[in-house]
Every structure is written in C-alpha cells, then in structure tokens.
Amino acid sequence: MRCSHCRKCCQETMMELSEADIARLERRGFRRDEFSYIGVDGIPRLKNAGIWCFFYDPEAGRCREYRSRPLGCALYPVNLDQDGEVFIDPLCPEAQSLDRKEVQLKGRRLRALLATIDAEASRRGRQP
Ligand code: SF4
Numbered sequence: 001m002r003c004s005h006c007r008k009c010c011q012e013t014m015m016e017l018s019e020a021d022i023a024r025l026e027r028r029g030f031r032r033d034e035f036s037y038i039g040v041d042g043i044p045r046l047k048n049a050g051i052w053c054f055f056y057d058p059e060a061g062r063c064r065e066y067r068s069r070p071l072g073c074a075l076y077p078v079n080l081d082q083d084g085e086v087f088i089d090p091l092c093p094e095a096q097s098l099d100r101k102e103v104q105l106k107g108r109r110l111r112a113l114l115a116t117i118d119a120e121a122s123r124r125g126r127q128p
C-alpha cells in the first residue's frame with residue numbers, strides 16, 4: 001500500500017505489543033515503562049503522549065522509530081474483527097490501495113501476531 005503519512009493511525013493509539021516488539025524498542029534505548037503499559041487484560045499497548053503515540057514526532061510529522069515500529073503498525077490498516085475476520089480499517093485514507101494478496105498476507109501475519117500476544121498475556125497472568 002502507499003501510506004500517505006496522514007498521521008491518523010498514530011493518534012490515540014491502542015496498538016498491542018508483543019514481547020518481540022518491546023524487546024526491539026528496548027534495544028533502541030527506550031524503557032518499556034516509558035512507551036508501554038499493561039492493561040487489565042494483561043496485554044501491553046503503546047502509550048500516548050497527549051493525543052499522539054509516544055513515538056510520534058508531531059513537529060517532524062513522522063514516527064521516530066519507523067524502522068523498529070511494532071509489527072501491528074506495519075500491518076495496519078489490516079485488522080481483525082471480534083470474530084477473527086480480516087477487515088481494512090476505513091479510518092485509513094489509503095485503505096483502498098491494498099490489493100487482495102496484501103490483505104491476505106497481512107491478515108495471516110496479524111492472526112499469528114495476536115495469537116502470540118494472547119499467549120504472552122496468559123503466561124504473564126500465570127506468573128506469581
Ligand atoms: S509506533 Fe510509530 S507507526 Fe506505530 S503508532 Fe506509534 S508513531 Fe505510529
């Protein structure tokens with residue numbers, strides 16, 4: 001797809017994070033508690049700073065860690081609904097630029113990612 005960097009998906013983000021996402025960002029020099037929090041469901045999510053994602057630079061108009069961004073950000077605007085069906089978030093103005101193959105591929109990767117995040121949340125919940 002052709003991202004037009006319209007900023008919409010970096011505003012008031014609730015992006016879920018895997019341990020691999022967190023570790024990658026920690027290797028970039030960030031502390032997990034400054035860029036993420038764990039919700040009551042045991043799932044880590046990106047923090048916001050004001051209306052923007054912690055990693056968004058509103059002056060430069062871009063993600064400060066684009067190359068190391070969470071996998072969920074890279075797969076967006078492909079998303080899964082509550083029944084696990086793939087859909088394209090209509091909030092993204094470039095949603096129509098994804099072809100069927102890209103949607104299928106990203107949908108498979110997103111399913112695997114969310115399964116990993118859920119498994120990690122379960123393990124976290126079992127820790128003393
Ligand atoms: S990590 Fe980057 S791409 Fe993802 S929501 Fe934050 S600013 Fe946007």
Ligand code: SF4
Nearest residue numbers: 003004006007009092
């Ligand atoms: S909403 Fe879509 S076009 Fe806008 S920054 Fe996000 S991915 Fe790019």
